[in-house]
Amino acid sequence: MNPMAIFKIKGLLTAFQTNHPKVFPFFGAAAGYVKEGTIIELKVKGEEGKELLCNIKVTPEDIELFREMKNFAMNTNVPEM
Secondary structure (H helix, E strand, O other): OOHHHHHHHHHHHHHHHHHOOOHHHHHHHHHOOOOOOOEEEEEEEOOOOOEEEEEEEOOHHHHHHHHHHHHHHHHOOOOOO
16 A cells, blocks of 8 residues: 555544544444344435435355454554444
């Protein structure tokens, strides 16, 4: 990965954490609950009230992806997930 891209992502994540301080602690707490077979649900509600909903059933490959994302975050000094 391009080192400049990593710095850009780090800056964006730092700004995101400043604007939404409860998100990363939530991810950290939720990580202890996510196992194979867990259902993760995402909901987006627009200003006009329209909602979009999606869910996934966590697979072993998803667990590996989450593990790698956490390792990446820890090795680039971005806010821990």
